[in-house]
Amino acid sequence: MKNLKVAILGFGNAGQAFAKLLIDKKEEIMQGMNYGIEVVAITTRSRGSLVSENGVDLEKACKDITESAKFDENDKSYSNITSMEVVEKVNYDVLIELTPLVIFSGQPAIDHIKKALKRGKHVITANKGPIAWAFEELKELAKKQNCLFYYETTVMDGTPIFNLVNDTLRFCKVTEINGILNSTTNFVLEELAKERPFDEVISEGKKRGFIEADPAMDLEGWDAAAKTAALLNVLMSADITPNDIDRTGISGISVEDIKKADERGNVIKLLCHGSMKDGKVAGIVKPTEVGKSNLLASITGTSSVVSITTDLMGTISIVEHDPEIEQTAYGIFSDLLRILSKL
Amino acid sequence: MKNLKVAILGFGNAGQAFAKLLIDKKEEIMQGMNYGIEVVAITTRSRGSLVSENGVDLEKACKDITESAKFDENDKSYSNITSMEVVEKVNYDVLIELTPLVIFSGQPAIDHIKKALKRGKHVITANKGPIAWAFEELKELAKKQNCLFYYETTVMDGTPIFNLVNDTLRFCKVTEINGILNSTTNFVLEELAKERPFDEVISEGKKRGFIEADPAMDLEGWDAAAKTAALLNVLMSADITPNDIDRTGISGISVEDIKKADERGNVIKLLCHGSMKDGKVAGIVKPTEVGKSNLLASITGTSSVVSITTDLMGTISIVEHDPEIEQTAYGIFSDLLRILSKL
Numbered sequence: 001m002k003n004l005k006v007a008i009l010g011f012g013n014a015g016q017a018f019a020k021l022l023i024d025k026k027e028e029i030m031q032g033m034n035y036g037i038e039v040v041a042i043t044t045r046s047r048g049s050l051v052s053e054n055g056v057d058l059e060k061a062c063k064d065i066t067e068s069a070k071f072d073e074n075d076k077s078y079s080n081i082t083s084m085e086v087v088e089k090v091n092y093d094v095l096i097e098l099t100p101l102v103i104f105s106g107q108p109a110i111d112h113i114k115k116a117l118k119r120g121k122h123v124i125t126a127n128k129g130p131i132a133w134a135f136e137e138l139k140e141l142a143k144k145q146n147c148l149f150y151y152e153t154t155v156m157d158g159t160p161i162f163n164l165v166n167d168t169l170r171f172c173k174v175t176e177i178n179g180i181l182n183s184t185t186n187f188v189l190e191e192l193a194k195e196r197p198f199d200e201v202i203s204e205g206k207k208r209g210f211i212e213a214d215p216a217m218d219l220e221g222w223d224a225a226a227k228t229a230a231l232l233n234v235l236m237s238a239d240i241t242p243n244d245i246d247r248t249g250i251s252g253i254s255v256e257d258i259k260k261a262d263e264r265g266n267v268i269k270l271l272c273h274g275s276m277k278d279g280k281v282a283g284i285v286k287p288t289e290v291g292k293s294n295l296l297a298s299i300t301g302t303s304s305v306v307s308i309t310t311d312l313m314g315t316i317s318i319v320e321h322d323p324e325i326e327q328t329a330y331g332i333f334s335d336l337l338r339i340l341s342k343l
Numbered sequence: 344m345k346n347l348k349v350a351i352l353g354f355g356n357a358g359q360a361f362a363k364l365l366i367d368k369k370e371e372i373m374q375g376m377n378y379g380i381e382v383v384a385i386t387t388r389s390r391g392s393l394v395s396e397n398g399v400d401l402e403k404a405c406k407d408i409t410e411s412a413k414f415d416e417n418d419k420s421y422s423n424i425t426s427m428e429v430v431e432k433v434n435y436d437v438l439i440e441l442t443p444l445v446i447f448s449g450q451p452a453i454d455h456i457k458k459a460l461k462r463g464k465h466v467i468t469a470n471k472g473p474i475a476w477a478f479e480e481l482k483e484l485a486k487k488q489n490c491l492f493y494y495e496t497t498v499m500d501g502t503p504i505f506n507l508v509n510d511t512l513r514f515c516k517v518t519e520i521n522g523i524l525n526s527t528t529n530f531v532l533e534e535l536a537k538e539r540p541f542d543e544v545i546s547e548g549k550k551r552g553f554i555e556a557d558p559a560m561d562l563e564g565w566d567a568a569a570k571t572a573a574l575l576n577v578l579m580s581a582d583i584t585p586n587d588i589d590r591t592g593i594s595g596i597s598v599e600d601i602k603k604a605d606e607r608g609n610v611i612k613l614l615c616h617g618s619m620k621d622g623k624v625a626g627i628v629k630p631t632e633v634g635k636s637n638l639l640a641s642i643t644g645t646s647s648v649v650s651i652t653t654d655l656m657g658t659i660s661i662v663e664h665d666p667e668i669e670q671t672a673y674g675i676f677s678d679l680l681r682i683l684s685k686l
Contacts, residue, residue, distance in 0.1 A: 021655070025514060032514075158656050160511035167510040168503035170680045171368060171375075172673075295662060298638040307664075312364070312673045316502050317662040319638060321650075330515075330655045337513045 001034060004340065005055075007041040007090055009083040009112060010098035014126055014153075015042070016065060017329035018096075019058050025333070033340045041090045043083045044071070045099075051090060052077035084108070087115045094339055096332060097125035103222055103242070106133035117141045117149065124335040126153035126328065132226040133241050135233035148339050151234075153331030155181065155227050156304050159320040162234050163338070165308065172310035174235045177274040179306040180299045181227040184211050184218035185250045185270040189287075190300060193258045193267065210302070220249035221270065221285045228272040228283045231306065236274060238281035248286035261289045267297045295319075344377060347683065348398075350384040350433055352426040352455060353441035357469055357496075358385070359408060360672035361439075362401050368676070376683045384433045386426045387414070388442075394433060395420035427451070430458045437682055439675060440468035446565055446585070449476035460484045460492065467678040469496035469671065475569040476584050478576035491682050494577075496674030498524065498570050499647050502663040505577050506681070508651065515653035517578045520617040522649040523642045524570040527554050527561035528593045528613040532630075533643060536601045536610065553645070563592035564613065564628045571615040571626045574649065579617060581624035591629040604632045610640045638662075 038055035048071040095116040106129030142149035191201040205211030225245040232238035266289040307317040381398035391414040438459040449472030485492035534544040548554030568588040575581035609632040650660040
């Protein structure tokens with residue numbers, strides 16, 4: 001039985017759900033893949049960190065965070081070590097980057113990943129920033145260092161997109177991508193269609209947790225642009241950033257616009273699009289009318305869709321229905337299984 | 344450079360499209376996978392067969408079939424050898440089973456596959472019969488013989504279903520499957536909704552090639568039942584046959600039924616379903632009302648969908664849009680690439 005040492009940066013909802021999945025599937029991984037998984041470090045920004053060469057107590061870590069919102073300072077593995085210190089100094093095999101997204105730079109996640117790759121460590125990230133802002137560089141670095149670098153969770157949680165194309169559409173060239181990838185705007189547009197005032201919709205969304213305290217990132221299309229850049233960087237080798245996406249948010253959309261679209265048999269969705277234009281990959285995020293009988297119109301609430309057009313396989317779409325945090329956890333977990341299968 | 348010897352049984356539209364793809368991608372396979380592909384046999388029922396140890400001339404084979412609807416009797420590789428004789432006697436590495444479907448038995452395809460596996464040969468089939476009628480036996484035989492056995496094309500052409508679950512949803516247990524998988528019934532239901540008489544719809548469908556000379560296999564739900572059995576056998580280890588599917592066709596659906604559904608905001612679709620019931624996998628094919636804003640309602644014409652629910656990844660759906668014969672060819676091709684990647 002071999003051991004794989006894992007360091008986890010960030011321990012929010014996704015990290016905790018991932019830890020629970022790891023606890024649940026520990027035996028199955030040992031039996032199915034002949035590997036024991038040891039979490040040798042977990043860092044947080046304000047809840048303390050844990051470091052232990054022999055593996056931290058994952059069940060206790062989850063319990064402490066749930067019950068007292070921080071790690072136990074009396075635990076022998078408790079530490080004030082920072083994420084970057086873990087990246088640079090701890091002895092791990094796989095870095096799992098789950099720090100919060102900083103949408104306009106992708107930092108400090110990019111630096112964490114670079115440093116880990118430079119040390120020859122495998123990396124998994126659920127943070128779309130690095131894939132949206134620095135994918136080409138990270139990909140090349142991983143290749144040079146002979147490291148595995150996976151990021152399935154960055155778009156549509158654990159729903160296979162990157163692995164779908166990589167593993168099951170071999171030899172296909174992706175020529176076009178379309179999708180609905182931001183649930184906040186999807187929710188707002190649906191509620192506006194019920195003729196509810198914009199402010200009321202936003203404040204309800206905030207209460208229900210769909211909408212961030214500062215909703216601009218979503219409403220102005222930045223989140224969708226980051227996901228579009230990530231998709232185009234990975235699947236079409238675009239080498240672009242969210243700044244390169246032709247981006248229009250939904251704040252200009254009125255109830256009147258939605259009514260007029262309805263009269264034409266349409267709904268308005270914030271669509272993400274990518275295709276070749278003058279020899280380069282061009283990405284667009286903008287509110288678009290789609291027919292009510294179109295698949296895109298059926299994507300409501302927190303569900304999302306990506307349609308992929310390729311030279312050999314025409315167009316296929318993959319839909320994630322009503323995801324919960326467990327689906328994010330599964331995405332990280334599936335990347336870890338992928339690493340185990342290639343070691 | 345190594346060589347992989349391939350024998351193709353059946354050379355209808357799918358076989359020809361596959362051959363063209365193989366010709367197109369020959370160089371890419373050599374460069375990317377370090378293998379040359381040699382087609383050492385092609386059989387047909389009434390157009391002659393070709394056999395050559397050193398590889399038949401694939402371009403000439405395609406040209407002859409297109410131009411004169413049969414192979415060239417003066418070709419030195421021309422032969423009257425039967426499919427079973429090829430299976431038993433020819434020196435090949437991979438058997439590609441593309442003989443026509445015999446929906447109530449899966450034969451002679453099942454026997455071809457068994458015999459090839461017993462000889463220790465890898466097998467690809469695009470014929471859903473064997474997967475619907477004899478999957479468990481064939482799977483076990485392939486395992487025992489240490490042979491690869493792939494069948495992605497049998498449901499939804501080249502759209503990844505089986506490979507999607509196998510490669511990208513590891514450790515997930517499939518708990519439920521839903522889908523729309525038969526385009527003939529999809530077309531008929533849509534046309535009936537326009538208040539067109541049943542007979543007129545059927546004869547137009549026949550003219551346009553959507554509907555077989557004997558439409559009963561589709562209209563009575565046998566084709567959908569075979570695909571459902573195949574899905575449940577592979578993804579839920581059901582070990583059932585199409586006879587075990589609780590099957591209702593669409594011949595009992597009237598224009599009146601569709602109108603009433605429409606008044607309720609619904610459309611009628613022939614749905615395929617599978618889930619656990621009393622500890623066993625139960626499959627159902629039956630006309631079902633679905634809301635017009637449901638994803639299932641957006642699946643029209645020749646498009647199809649499978650929704651897969653798993654314990655770890657919730658529900659995801661995969662949609663194939665307006666497939667052509669090239670997508671069938673890609674399915675076979677992708678199985679061949681999969682074999683190459685595992686040799």
